[in-house]
Amino acid sequence: MKSMADYSRQLSLQWMNESRQASIIQSRVLIFGAGGLGVAAVSYLAGAGVGTITLVDHDRIEASNLHRQTIYRVADIGQYKARVAASYVSERNPNCAMSGLTEFLDLQSLHELFEQHDLVLDCTDDKNFSRLLNALCLVTGKSAVFANAVKMEGQLFVLDPEANKPCFNCLWPVEKPLSNSCNQLGVLGPVPGILGSLQALEAIRILAG
Numbered sequence: 001m002k003s004m005a006d007y008s009r010q011l012s013l014q015w016m017n018e019s020r021q022a023s024i025i026q027s028r029v030l031i032f033g034a035g036g037l038g039v040a041a042v043s044y045l046a047g048a049g050v051g052t053i054t055l056v057d058h059d060r061i062e063a064s065n066l067h068r069q070t071i072y073r074v075a076d077i078g079q080y081k082a083r084v085a086a087s088y089v090s091e092r093n094p095n096c097a098m099s100g101l102t103e104f105l106d107l108q109s110l111h112e113l114f115e116q117h118d119l120v121l122d123c124t125d126d127k128n129f130s131r132l133l134n135a136l137c138l139v140t141g142k143s144a145v146f147a148n149a150v151k152m153e154g155q156l157f158v159l160d161p162e163a164n165k166p167c168f169n170c171l172w173p174v175e176k177p178l179s180n181s182c183n184q185l186g187v188l189g190p191v192p193g194i195l196g197s198l199q200a201l202e203a204i205r206i207l208a209g
Contacts, residue, residue, distance in 0.1 A: 005095045007049050020208040021049060025095075027207040028052040030113055032133065033123030034059070034081035034100070036068035036192025037147050037199065041121055042085060043071065044200035046093045050207065053089065054117065056101045057082040068189040110136060119206060120144040121199050125192075127172055134168035137161055143206055144168075145199045149192035150185050156198050158206075 010016055029050050031038055034057035042055055061069070061076045061084065071088045072081070082100030089098040105113070114120065114136050122133050125148045137144045138161050146157040146168055159167055 005049060005093060010048060016208065023209055024049045024204065024207045025051045027119065028117040029054070029119050029121065029203060029207075030117035031055045031121040031123060032129070033057055033121075033125065034069075034085045035065065035123065035125065036187070036189075037123035037125065037149060037196040038081075038121075039069050039071045039085060040193045040196025041123055041200045041203070042089055043092070044197060045203060046089045046096045046098065048200070048204050049093070050096060050203075052097045052117075054099050054101065054113065055082045055085055055089075056105065056113075057085075058102050058104055068187060068192050070193065111140070114140040114142055117142070119203055121203060122146040123196060123199065125149065131169055131172075131174070134159065138167060145202045145206075147195040147199045149195045150187055152188050152191055154191055154195040156195060156202070158202050 007021055011021055027050050029045055029052070031042055031053060034055055038055065038057065042053060045053060059081050061072050061079055061081055063077055066072055066074070072084060076084050080100070080102045082102050086098045086100035089096055120133060120137060120142055122130050122144060124130065130146055133144060137159055141161050143161065144159045146159065148155050157168060157171065
């Protein structure tokens with residue numbers, strides 16, 4: 001039996017009300033990446049009451065992940081990140097319909113997922129994949145929150161395809177050199193957590209209208 005979710009502290013905020021909370025509960029969020037960005041974002045979104053979350057990541061947990069991917073344990077090493085994260089979220093908020101996808105997805109499958117969700121979060125820290133997600137957002141008319149983190153810095157970008165503003169590819173064109181990831185340059189543990197939390201904050205703002 002599902003427990004009764006308590007969003008009282010959130011509802012106490014001046015700008016929040018029952019209607020906006022209902023919008024969050026009825027929303028469907030698609031998250032790519034269950035690393036340092038993704039685990040922070042998914043935790044706060046589930047806590048905020050997002051009704052449906054789909055988390056996509058084909059990577060498995062490694063020991064080097066644990067200093068920044070805070071929901072994983074030593075006992076989880078070797079397991080799929082998306083499955084462990086889905087289990088964690090389901091226990092934290094049983095009212096959230098949470099699923100973790102671990103397979104590689106072709107373009108048609110990605111397009112179908114976009115159509116089934118209201119908002120996309122890119123937590124992959126992979127600019128080539130981000131460009132693909134950007135294109136799918138423009139085709140499907142979905143908003144997205146992008147973030148990346150490396151060393152002691154990060155970037156956050158919100159795409160609204162309905163607004164007359166630059167898209168991801170406008171800011172990071174293909175000819176612009178790509179920076180190395182945290183695998184090459186390293187990253188301080190809290191940095192992706194901060195950026196992932198900011199992604200969740202922007203997502204809540206969008207979903208609450």
